[in-house]
Amino acid sequence: MSSRNLLEPWFSSAAVRRAVASFSTSEHVIETAIAVQQIPAPTFAENQRGAWVRQRMQQIGLADVSVDPIGNVYGRVPGHKPGRSLLIAAHLDTVFAAHTDLAVRREGRRIYGPGLGDNSLGVAGLLHLGHALREHQIVPAHDIWLVANVCEEGLGDLRGMRAALQHLRDRIQTVIALEGTGHDRIVHEAVGVRRYKITAAAPGGHSWQNFGAPSAIHTLVRLAERLTHLEMPQPRSSFNIGVIEGGTSVNAIAESAALLLDLRSVDPHGLESLVQQTEAFIAAARAADTRITITAAIVGDRPAGRISRDHVLVRTAAAAYHAAGATVAYGVGSTDANVAISMGIPAICVGIADGANAHRLDEYVEIDRIGPGMCALLWLALAASS
Numbered sequence: 143m144s145s146r147n148l149l150e151p152w153f154s155s156a157a158v159r160r161a162v163a164s165f166s167t168s169e170h171v172i173e174t175a176i177a178v179q180q181i182p183a184p185t186f187a188e189n190q191r192g193a194w195v196r197q198r199m200q201q202i203g204l205a206d207v208s209v210d211p212i213g214n215v216y217g218r219v220p221g222h223k224p225g226r227s228l229l230i231a232a233h234l235d236t237v238f239a240a241h242t243d244l245a246v247r248r249e250g251r252r253i254y255g256p257g258l259g260d261n262s263l264g265v266a267g268l269l270h271l272g273h274a275l276r277e278h279q280i281v282p283a284h285d286i287w288l289v290a291n292v293c294e295e296g297l298g299d300l301r302g303m304r305a306a307l308q309h310l311r312d313r314i315q316t317v318i319a320l321e322g323t324g325h326d327r328i329v330h331e332a333v334g335v336r337r338y339k340i341t342a343a344a345p346g347g348h349s350w351q352n353f354g355a356p357s358a359i360h361t362l363v364r365l366a367e368r369l370t371h372l373e374m375p376q377p378r379s380s381f382n383i384g385v386i387e388g389g390t391s392v393n394a395i396a397e398s399a400a401l402l403l404d405l406r407s408v409d410p411h412g413l414e415s416l417v418q419q420t421e422a423f424i425a426a427a428r429a430a431d432t433r434i435t436i437t438a439a440i441v442g443d444r445p446a447g448r449i450s451r452d453h454v455l456v457r458t459a460a461a462a463y464h465a466a467g468a469t470v471a472y473g474v475g476s477t478d479a480n481v482a483i484s485m486g487i488p489a490i491c492v493g494i495a496d497g498a499n500a501h502r503l504d505e506y507v508e509i510d511r512i513g514p515g516m517c518a519l520l521w522l523a524l525a526a527s528s
């Protein structure tokens with residue numbers, strides 16, 4: 143069956159057409175996105191936002207609304223038939239600290255606000271998809287689980303998605319990770335990520351009196367310098383030392399220092415090569431001065447993997463976005479879809495609207511693509527759960 147044909151039955155349904163018409167304005171979705179965005183939700187502290195989402199899921203009338211021990215919020219849209227379900231997940235967490243000024247401003251056809259596109263709009267899209275299905279009494283072929291999950295960003299290490307798939311186990315056939323922005327990009331390749339926190343510890347001392355005693359900072363910066371010479375494997379790979387900290391005073395030999403290193407590759411072998419090079423540099427640094435203790439903790443481990451561009455899920459998503467007037471591109475990312483792909487569950491990540499500057503205070507969302515993005519999501523959800 144062609145992917146266009148997969149959408150066909152849903153195009154002709156009067157209820158689906160009414161739901162599509164409800165997205166001709168996007169103000170209700172924007173309102174929800176801003177309400178979500180106004181609740182701080184740094185990774186590991188998503189509870190308040192999760193509680194709000196749980197209440198909305200109950201108001202919408204989703205089945206089996208619940209919160210798991212780590213804070214993932216679940217709701218189910220019951221399907222016609224038993225069988226394995228579609229899971230659509232939007233992450234609750236943001237990269238912004240709890241004290242961040244979350245003021246939102248509109249400028250022309252844009253709305254600015256930290257965390258608005260990544261991922262308050264994704265969460266709002268999840269809720270409005272559920273609402274549209276319930277409101278217009280559209281019953282999908284199989285169950286659709288809607289999950290607002292924790293810990294997608296940074297050191298959260300996709301912990302929320304891992305727990306959600308553990309929780310729903312064999313019930314899930316297909317996974318769609320939903321982001322607020324990037325509506326024209328279907329992510330079907332998962333970038334593998336390995337993250338280290340490398341710590342150096344030394345006896346320390348006075349900068350003058352104990353000069354010559356080993357310094358945790360001096361050792362760590364030498365190691366950091368070596369890491370900047372990591373050989374990059376092909377295909378695309380990257381490294382970044384994102385944080386470096388340590389020491390107590392300008393005239394104290396540092397007792398401790400630490401850095402955070404992020405290694406990425408689209409290829410599992412490429413990632414393995416980066417890991418081996420890193421481990422070798424660490425071993426060499428340890429051997430260079432035994433008075434210093436160097437520890438390397440893995441603080442992030444996201445598997446690489448992909449589903450083919452010809453996979454029916456990718457083709458269905460492309461057909462849905464084309465039908466909504468988008469020009470589709472294909473992409474690579476490190477998203478909640480990584481977890482599913484590594485478990486052998488077909489998964490993609492898609493976005494609702496256009497936007498830019500994710501992870502920056504001047505992040506914005508383009509208003510005009512929200513309505514079409516919601517239509518595409520609705521068609522995709524119905525076809526992917528068929």
Ligand SMILES: [Zn+2]
Pocket residue numbers: 233260261294321
């Ligand atoms: Zn995101």
